[in-house]
Amino acid sequence: MTEYEVRPAPGSAEDAEEHLRSLLRWLKEDESLDHGVRATLSSPTPSSTEDMGTGLDLVALIAGSGLSAASLVFSVLEWQAGRRRAPALIVRRGSVEVHLPVGRSADDEELRRIVTALGEDDRQSQELEGDDGTA
Incomplete structure (x- = not known):
């Protein structure tokens, strides 16, 4: 299982919760x-009882x-391209974050760059654990 977070970039959307829904x-x-992903709305920090909280500000995948x-x-890029007022997004996997700005079409090379960047966390984890990928 692989975990991702998708959230609007800071200052990119007034209606962040609506966009995330x-x-x-x-x-x-x-x-x-094909139902290969489970997605939920959440907040990265719990709100205190004195605070109304920041609301739901990320999609956990x-x-x-x-x-x-x-x-x-x-x-995610298709959704972003299809929205009239789509926010810029940040996709996070482990310690790696990739910014998806608004209005930039993602060609094959751009998609490959994004996927490669999100895969960096796996390679770093394998190196830290000493796993060279051989059986």
């Missing part, structure tokens, strides 16, 4: 993901082993 619906209905990062990223 739309993204969540999109991901759940995307047939190309858990992708099954059969789902490629490319499929997930492509679906």
Whole structure:
């Protein structure tokens, strides 16, 4: 299982929760993901009892082993391109964050760059654990 977070970039959207709810619906209905991803709305920090909280400000995704990062990223980019007022987004996997600005179309090379960047965390983890990928 691979965990991702998707959230609006700081200052990119006034209606962040509304955008995230739309993204969540999109991901759940995307047939190309074939139910290989579980997505929920959440907040990275718990709110205190004295505070109203910041609301729901990220989509937490858990992708099954059969789902490629490319499929997930492509679906997020499709959602972003289809929105009239889409926010810039940040996709996070482990310690790696990738910014997806608004209005930039993602060609094959851009998608490959994003997926490669999100895969960096795996390679770093393997190196730290001494796993050279051989059996």
